[in-house]
Amino acid sequence: MPLATLRQVLDEAAKGGYGVGAFNANNMEQVQGIVTAAQEVSAPVIIQASRGALSYAGKNYMRHLITAAAETAPEIPIVLHLDHGDKPETCFDAIELGFTSVMMDGSLLADGKTPSDYAYNVEVTRRVVEAAHAKGVSVEGELGTLGGIEDGHGSGEVHLTDPDQAVDFVDKTGVDALAVAIGTSHGAYKFTAKPTGDVLAMHLIEEIHQKLPDTHMVMHGSSSVPQELVDRINAAGGELVSTFGVPVSEIQLGIRHGVRKINVDTDGRLAITAALRETLNASPSEFDPRAFFKPAREAQKQVAAERLTQFGAAGHAGDYAVLSLPEMAERYARSPVGAS
Numbered sequence: 587m588p589l590a591t592l593r594q595v596l597d598e599a600a601k602g603g604y605g606v607g608a609f610n611a612n613n614m615e616q617v618q619g620i621v622t623a624a625q626e627v628s629a630p631v632i633i634q635a636s637r638g639a640l641s642y643a644g645k646n647y648m649r650h651l652i653t654a655a656a657e658t659a660p661e662i663p664i665v666l667h668l669d670h671g672d673k674p675e676t677c678f679d680a681i682e683l684g685f686t687s688v689m690m691d692g693s694l695l696a697d698g699k700t701p702s703d704y705a706y707n708v709e710v711t712r713r714v715v716e717a718a719h720a721k722g723v724s725v726e727g728e729l730g731t732l733g734g735i736e737d738g739h740g741s742g743e744v745h746l747t748d749p750d751q752a753v754d755f756v757d758k759t760g761v762d763a764l765a766v767a768i769g770t771s772h773g774a775y776k777f778t779a780k781p782t783g784d785v786l787a788m789h790l791i792e793e794i795h796q797k798l799p800d801t802h803m804v805m806h807g808s809s810s811v812p813q814e815l816v817d818r819i820n821a822a823g824g825e826l827v828s829t830f831g832v833p834v835s836e837i838q839l840g841i842r843h844g845v846r847k848i849n850v851d852t853d854g855r856l857a858i859t860a861a862l863r864e865t866l867n868a869s870p871s872e873f874d875p876r877a878f879f880k881p882a883r884e885a886q887k888q889v890a891a892e893r894l895t896q897f898g899a900a901g902h903a904g905d906y907a908v909l910s911l912p913e914m915a916e917r918y919a920r921s922p923v924g925a926s
């Protein structure tokens with residue numbers, strides 16, 4: 587099976603009324619953990635690499651890791667997605683490299699820090715959509731800005747998405763998926779108190795979904811930061827401050843109102859850190875790296891399998907045949923904005 591596109595995977599998720607986890611990966615163990623999870627629960631899956639991940643692993647390693655994953659799990663629709671492209675050229679490079687989906691985050695300027703103006707966001711996103719769709723590649727845009735900093739990316743300011751502007755943005759750019767800012771943040775330190783309807787602007791999701799029923803929404807910064815993982819890390823010598831993530835129940839509410847892609851990065855990091863700390867402590871005389879990385883890989887797998895199941899994607903891997911990029915390009919050519 588070729589790598590799947592975000593557009594097709596999210597179109598199918600919309601038909602089935604579920605969400606798909608988008609898990610960040612930086613190395614072989616994470617890719618293996620995520621893909622094994624998708625195989626175990628028979629779910630489509632999105633693997634995303636940030637610019638930080640590409641520079642850590644190296645572009646060629648990342649590309650071949652995902653190719654290896656697709657060969658190992660031919661029954662699973664796997665999307666290879668660029669997380670937070672900072673400028674059109676970064677997206678074009680990723681498309682050249684074989685990514686089937688890219689995020690053009692024009693909500694910030696190319697420095698990845700300064701909030702941009704709306705006209706800039708429309709212009710850079712539209713340019714990427716034009717080039718990407720010609721090759722069948724999907725595009726995620728972002729409107730509004732999230733709090734927090736992720737891999738050095740983020741303004742630290744929160745600007746919630748305006749639903750009417752979202753309609754105009756999708757109309758002008760033709761994005762396949764839209765990252766919306768509803769009060770979530772990147773990173774492990776999201777909230778100092780358990781977030782409720784007052785903290786997370788879930789009503790914006792409902793409103794945007796009513797206005798844009800065919801645009802797939804993306805929730806960034808949607809790790810749940812399980813207390814159990816934080817406790818295990820701290821019991822094994824870690825020093826994480828107590829914090830709250832996005833409750834899975836809030837994500838499930840979002841899925842009922844058009845959220846189709848849910849970005850989960852921190853939870854994988856926490857699971858790996860807990861496993862590594864515990865194994866290192868438990869086996870002080872061990873020096874075979876496999877003894878440490880095996881439990882870490884297993885921990886990444888468990889968290890991904892749990893989220894894919896909670897988002898409702900489990901059991902849906904075999905629902906459809908994956909379309910190739912040329913087939914997707916043809917669909918876009920028939921309907922220039924969007925492809926459904």
Ligand SMILES: [Zn+2]
Nearest residue numbers: 736806807849
């Ligand atoms: Zn993000």
